[in-house]
Amino acid sequence: MNAILLIAASVVCGAAGFEERTALAQTLDIGESAPDWLVDSETYIIGANVQDWVSLAESKVAFITHCPVNRDFFARCHALGIRCFPYVTFYQGFASQTYEDLNLKDHPDFIEIDAEGNLKRTGFWESEDAKNMYTTCPNVQGYQDAMVAWVTRIMEFGADGVFVDNLGSRGECFGPKFNKHQHLYDDQNHAFAMLLKRVREVVKQFKPDGAVLGNSANPPSLPREFWKYLDAEMLESYICTWVSKERWFDWETHWHKAGIDLQDFVRSGKQIQALSYLGHTPYGVREDAFFCYASARLAGFVWSGGSPSDPEVADLYRLRLGRPVAEEQQQNGLYYRVFERGMVVVNPDKEKPGEMELLPPIPSARLFDIFGGGAQHWDTSGPQGYVLDTKNGHSGNHSIVCTTASVSEAAGAVQTVQLGQATPAPITISGWSRAENVSGDADANYSLYADVLYSDGSPLYGQVAAFDTGTHDWQAKSVTIHPEKPIHSITLHALLRYKTGRVWFDDVSLESAELQLLRNGGFEDRSNEGRILDLSKTRRLHVPSYSGRVYLFVPENKDELGSTGPKLTVVTSPALGEVRFRIDGFDYWTHSGRWTTEYVLGPMFGKFQIIFDAPGPHTIEIVDVVPADMKTPNGYGGGERLGQFMDPSNPTQASEGKRFRFREWEGRGNDPRIRLDVLEDTTVSALFDVETGK
Numbered sequence: 001m002n003a004i005l006l007i008a009a010s011v012v013c014g015a016a017g018f019e020e021r022t023a024l025a026q027t028l029d030i031g032e033s034a035p036d037w038l039v040d041s042e043t044y045i046i047g048a049n050v051q052d053w054v055s056l057a058e059s060k061v062a063f064i065t066h067c068p069v070n071r072d073f074f075a076r077c078h079a080l081g082i083r084c085f086p087y088v089t090f091y092q093g094f095a096s097q098t099y100e101d102l103n104l105k106d107h108p109d110f111i112e113i114d115a116e117g118n119l120k121r122t123g124f125w126e127s128e129d130a131k132n133m134y135t136t137c138p139n140v141q142g143y144q145d146a147m148v149a150w151v152t153r154i155m156e157f158g159a160d161g162v163f164v165d166n167l168g169s170r171g172e173c174f175g176p177k178f179n180k181h182q183h184l185y186d187d188q189n190h191a192f193a194m195l196l197k198r199v200r201e202v203v204k205q206f207k208p209d210g211a212v213l214g215n216s217a218n219p220p221s222l223p224r225e226f227w228k229y230l231d232a233e234m235l236e237s238y239i240c241t242w243v244s245k246e247r248w249f250d251w252e253t254h255w256h257k258a259g260i261d262l263q264d265f266v267r268s269g270k271q272i273q274a275l276s277y278l279g280h281t282p283y284g285v286r287e288d289a290f291f292c293y294a295s296a297r298l299a300g301f302v303w304s305g306g307s308p309s310d311p312e313v314a315d316l317y318r319l320r321l322g323r324p325v326a327e328e329q330q331q332n333g334l335y336y337r338v339f340e341r342g343m344v345v346v347n348p349d350k351e352k353p354g355e356m357e358l359l360p361p362i363p364s365a366r367l368f369d370i371f372g373g374g375a376q377h378w379d380t381s382g383p384q385g386y387v388l389d390t391k392n393g394h395s396g397n398h399s400i401v402c403t404t405a406s407v408s409e410a411a412g413a414v415q416t417v418q419l420g421q422a423t424p425a426p427i428t429i430s431g432w433s434r435a436e437n438v439s440g441d442a443d444a445n446y447s448l449y450a451d452v453l454y455s456d457g458s459p460l461y462g463q464v465a466a467f468d469t470g471t472h473d474w475q476a477k478s479v480t481i482h483p484e485k486p487i488h489s490i491t492l493h494a495l496l497r498y499k500t501g502r503v504w505f506d507d508v509s510l511e512s513a514e515l516q517l518l519r520n521g522g523f524e525d526r527s528n529e530g531r532i533l534d535l536s537k538t539r540r541l542h543v544p545s546y547s548g549r550v551y552l553f554v555p556e557n558k559d560e561l562g563s564t565g566p567k568l569t570v571v572t573s574p575a576l577g578e579v580r581f582r583i584d585g586f587d588y589w590t591h592s593g594r595w596t597t598e599y600v601l602g603p604m605f606g607k608f609q610i611i612f613d614a615p616g617p618h619t620i621e622i623v624d625v626v627p628a629d630m631k632t633p634n635g636y637g638g639g640e641r642l643g644q645f646m647d648p649s650n651p652t653q654a655s656e657g658k659r660f661r662f663r664e665w666e667g668r669g670n671d672p673r674i675r676l677d678v679l680e681d682t683t684v685s686a687l688f689d690v691e692t693g694k
């Protein structure tokens with residue numbers, strides 16, 4: 001007994017090897033473990049007729065069932081690392097055609113006999129595709145030999161085993177009583193088990209790591225002896241099915257219970273193929289797929305639902321979470337399991353969103369949310385980002401909601417619009433917002449906030465339409481930008497930062513000459529793109545009601561060997577190119593733009609930066625108290641301006657006598673040389689007076 005417990009304890013984490021799993025299987029008298037690849041499999045597909053080979057190649061599915069018996073098909077799948085399991089049944093056969101190399105009209109002796117001495121029809125007789133099919137008797141030597149020969153032929157073509165359908169407890173056969181055929185054994189179930197045994201032996205002869213996959217649709221009902229000769233069993237219509245417009249049954253008594261009830265088999269290395277039929281509930285394919293996948297993976301089952309070509313599902317087939325590092329765990333009604341590379345979470349509550357803390361063994365507070373569920377074309381802005389609210393819209397059903405719990409947090413959504421203006425033209429930005437308990441005064445930190453990039457590369461920051469703080473219903477605000485130069489692009493944020501509260505945004509617009517340039521400003525189009533959730537500050541994860549979610553663990557991006565000291569930024573105002581400063585006795589110049597197809601000032605124009613190795617005091621001096629005119633930029637234009645001196649505040653124009661003279665360091669006096677403790681990232685601004693010449 002202690003030995004059993006020890007074995008069980010060592011295999012719970014899924015890190016157990018074949019020998020350990022098999023030892024546990026033997027204590028349960030269910031044969032041996034499936035091979036490692038099948039135990040470690042996470043998704044599979046059912047495909048008689050795979051057309052979309054690029055999706056298949058992109059996927060990480062471990063195997064395909066119901067595939068054709070085709071040498072070339074097997075070879076192509078093997079080249080993709082995917083194993084192949086053609087469909088067979090030992091339950092029924094046709095009397096109207098040759099099927100599995102057998103036509104029952106020539107072998108009525110292979111058919112089961114009922115209590116009245118009649119040929120037993122298949123249980124699917126009334127379905128469209130099973131007319132004139134009969135129930136076959138696994139207890140007849142000739143039938144067993146025929147089925148073993150059929151599987152041998154499949155294996156000769158290069159399959160990795162077979163998928164055996166229609167498993168279940170066998171009814172009585174009265175063949176011997178009516179002298180229709182002789183039986184090998186006293187018991188029909190034992191006879192069927194012996195057929196499975198022979199089939200598995202053939203599979204293993206051809207492929208030592210091959211497998212026999214079974215389908216009873218309901219593994220707990222499987223006659224126990226069958227388990228000995230199966231590597232996997234199937235839970236068909238897992239949560240989602242075509243016979244129900246709701247998720248079928250419930251968490252407590254079915255889905256979660258199945259996961260628990262089958263753990264002995266899973267730990268013994270018997271894989272469970274969960275199969276969900278998606279697209280029949282009001283929740284949508286993606287929500288159902290994630291719910292079913294997460295539930296299956298929670299229990300360690302391999303999952304299939306829909307095609308890897310379906311963009312709602314494809315992400316799940318492209319994932320490998322790796323082996324579990326812990327058992328299923330629970331927090332506040334959320335069920336989750338941690339794997340090597342990520343985790344799954346299920347919230348079975350139909351009404352209540354759930355929240356959990358990111359506790360060990362969850363290795364990271366930065367999660368990549370595979371489900372995504374953001375708004376199309378909108379990225380997150382700030383660490384807190386935004387959540388798509390599918391119930392509260394100003395118009396339509398959707399808006400976005402941003403929440404900040406402290407004044408150090410920043411939440412929002414951002415979209416960049418390419419304008420490519422040839423001439424300056426006004427832009428109007430507008431939108432609606434609703435607020436709950438927003439702290440502070442109305443300002444740029446709760447607003448539609450636009451950063452403009454002119455086509456010459458220079459920026460115009462912080463064009464703002466601010467909303468009222470406190471609590472209010474939907475409110476419209478707008479701002480019109482009158483640009484002085486043609487605009488290249490605008491980066492528009494809907495944001496809430498450095499304040500606490502919760503706000504919704506909807507019907508955001510960015511118009512030029514009454515032309516709408518923003519995409520999905522009403523947030524009605526949901527995105528399937530995953531996104532990073534940085535939960536480093538709160539370590540709390542929110543999961544919507546009645547949903548399953550899948551996360552990958554994301555590392556910090558910081559280069560651990562890179563310079564870490566504080567950064568000093570020296571800025572000239574107005575921005576002047578090629579101005580010389582001296583820091584700790586070494587000379588540095590401000591950025592002065594660069595030549596592309598045109599001369600571009602760039603975001604660093606008039607500035608430079610130094611990264612120190614450690615915090616400490618520094619001497620900062622301006623050398624060019626009167627900055628010199630710039631030489632004609634190298635490579636400029638057709639050469640007609642070569643040799644001219646250019647305005648350092650606008651190097652595409654001749655200076656024409658304009659002069660700049662250092663006035664003071666902003667807030668630090670007018671001595672050209674100052675001492676400064678740079679303890680954290682610091683900006684100093686050198687202010688200049690402009691003197692127009694001649």
Ligand SMILES: [Ca+2]
Pocket residue numbers: 393394395396397398399506507522523524
């Ligand atoms: Ca909307």
